[in-house]
Amino acid sequence: MTQDQSHQSPEEEFRLFRTVCKEQRIKVTPQRLEIFRTVIAAYDHPSAEDVYNRVKDRLPAISLDTVYRTLATFESGGIISRVSFCEDKTRFDPNRKPHHHLFCTVCKNLTDFYWANFDNADLPPEIPEWGYPETKHVQIRGICSHCSRERNKA
Amino acid sequence: MTQDQSHQSPEEEFRLFRTVCKEQRIKVTPQRLEIFRTVIAAYDHPSAEDVYNRVKDRLPAISLDTVYRTLATFESGGIISRVSFCEDKTRFDPNRKPHHHLFCTVCKNLTDFYWANFDNADLPPEIPEWGYPETKHVQIRGICSHCSRERNKA
DNA sequence: CCAATATTGAGAATAATTACTACATAGGAT
DNA sequence: ATCCTATGTAGTAATTATTCTCAATATTGG
Numbered sequence: 185m186t187q188d189q190s191h192q193s194p195e196e197e198f199r200l201f202r203t204v205c206k207e208q209r210i211k212v213t214p215q216r217l218e219i220f221r222t223v224i225a226a227y228d229h230p231s232a233e234d235v236y237n238r239v240k241d242r243l244p245a246i247s248l249d250t251v252y253r254t255l256a257t258f259e260s261g262g263i264i265s266r267v268s269f270c271e272d273k274t275r276f277d278p279n280r281k282p283h284h285h286l287f288c289t290v291c292k293n294l295t296d297f298y299w300a301n302f303d304n305a306d307l308p309p310e311i312p313e314w315g316y317p318e319t320k321h322v323q324i325r326g327i328c329s330h331c332s333r334e335r336n337k338a
Numbered sequence: 339m340t341q342d343q344s345h346q347s348p349e350e351e352f353r354l355f356r357t358v359c360k361e362q363r364i365k366v367t368p369q370r371l372e373i374f375r376t377v378i379a380a381y382d383h384p385s386a387e388d389v390y391n392r393v394k395d396r397l398p399a400i401s402l403d404t405v406y407r408t409l410a411t412f413e414s415g416g417i418i419s420r421v422s423f424c425e426d427k428t429r430f431d432p433n434r435k436p437h438h439h440l441f442c443t444v445c446k447n448l449t450d451f452y453w454a455n456f457d458n459a460d461l462p463p464e465i466p467e468w469g470y471p472e473t474k475h476v477q478i479r480g481i482c483s484h485c486s487r488e489r490n491k492a
Numbered sequence: 493c494c495a496a497t498a499t500t501g502a503g504a505a506t507a508a509t510t511a512c513t514a515c516a517t518a519g520g521a522t
Numbered sequence: 523a524t525c526c527t528a529t530g531t532a533g534t535a536a537t538t539a540t541t542c543t544c545a546a547t548a549t550t551g552g
Contacts (some may be wrong), residue, residue, distance in 0.1 A: 211498060211549050232540080239457045247501045252540065254499095269423040269477075273539065286468050299462045304367055307478075314440050315482035323423075324461070328469035365518050365529065386509085401532045406509065427508065 197221055208261040216241050219254045223276050229294040231273040246304055268325055270294060284322040290331035297324075351375060362415040372396050373408045377418055378432050383448040385427040423477055424448065438476040444485035451478075 440449040
């Protein structure tokens with residue numbers, strides 16, 4: 185619902201990016217910077233190809249593979265996460281706060297939501313038996329209000 | 339955890355299958371019967387290719403495409419569901435009870451679990467604003483006890 | 493500034509899934 | 523029970539997302 189990605193000045197953004205690169209021990213390259221900017225500012229859970237198309241405006245020579253590789257790097261550094269339950273492509277998510285997902289099966293839009301009660305709830309007793317959970321996510325699929333209205337028109 | 343797929347006699351299985359086909363208005367074919375049997379009895383969330391390999395023992399001429407199409411048919415008829423958040427292939431799930439998933443990121447095994455408290459909990463108030471939910475699932479990723487033990491040996 | 497090393501772009505490769513087509517078959521009408 | 527037609531099937535080819543290879547290039551610690 186609320187999607188308050190941090191929109192900061194280019195200088196701040198660049199400083200943040202340098203810090204991140206230092207932490208992850210990866211080199212600062214123009215490609216990575218643009219991908220970082222793009223994905224951090226994205227509100228719509230873009231796919232790798234979406235990111236590629238947006239970045240191409242500023243770096244026309246960039247390759248799709250670089251985007252894939254960079255997103256994977258950012259993912260393993262914990263800067264973004266990967267959402268793969270949508271029907272087709274993998275999509276990327278810069279939201280670092282604990283959150284959950286609403287997926288509209290008609291327009292394929294993905295929306296974040298927060299649910300503190302769930303986050304704090306005790307897991308069922310069989311989980312510790314199973315092993316060691318690292319992440320827990322709720323995924324709600326349905327039809328968003330917009331698509332539902334469109335559908336009722338027809 | 340507990341995976342009590344109904345293991346019934348072949349005759350019962352066949353009767354059930356005929357009923358299902360009648361309901362869905364699809365033809366009874368040997369291919370569909372074998373796929374039905376296989377997937378209903380599966381305890382491990384098989385991929386389309388897994389199902390294909392199992393069915394081939396009984397129907398050596400079957401094509402992978404038929405398996406894909408049949409699984410899609412069964413899915414739209416609500417007989418099985420599709421789990422696509424695993425890293426690679428889509429996997430299929432014959433469990434019709436409300437349930438959730440544990441995914442081991444090491445061995446890629448997928449385990450069902452039940453959580454009535456979650457199923458009955460009220461959703462956060464922003465959901466009705468968003469639209470009309472149809473399904474809600476919890477997905478827990480982590481390391482299962484078995485893999486954790488293996489890892490500690492090394 | 494330079495050398496060591498990581499990263500990139502281009503195109504090819506891989507893997508999962510779907511489309512197409514000609515033939516076969518199930519099952520309702522007769 | 524048999525015929526007819528819609529539907530399903532196998533085989534092959536296409537598509538789509540993603541990853542690999544490798545030579546050329548860029549980055550950064552010293």
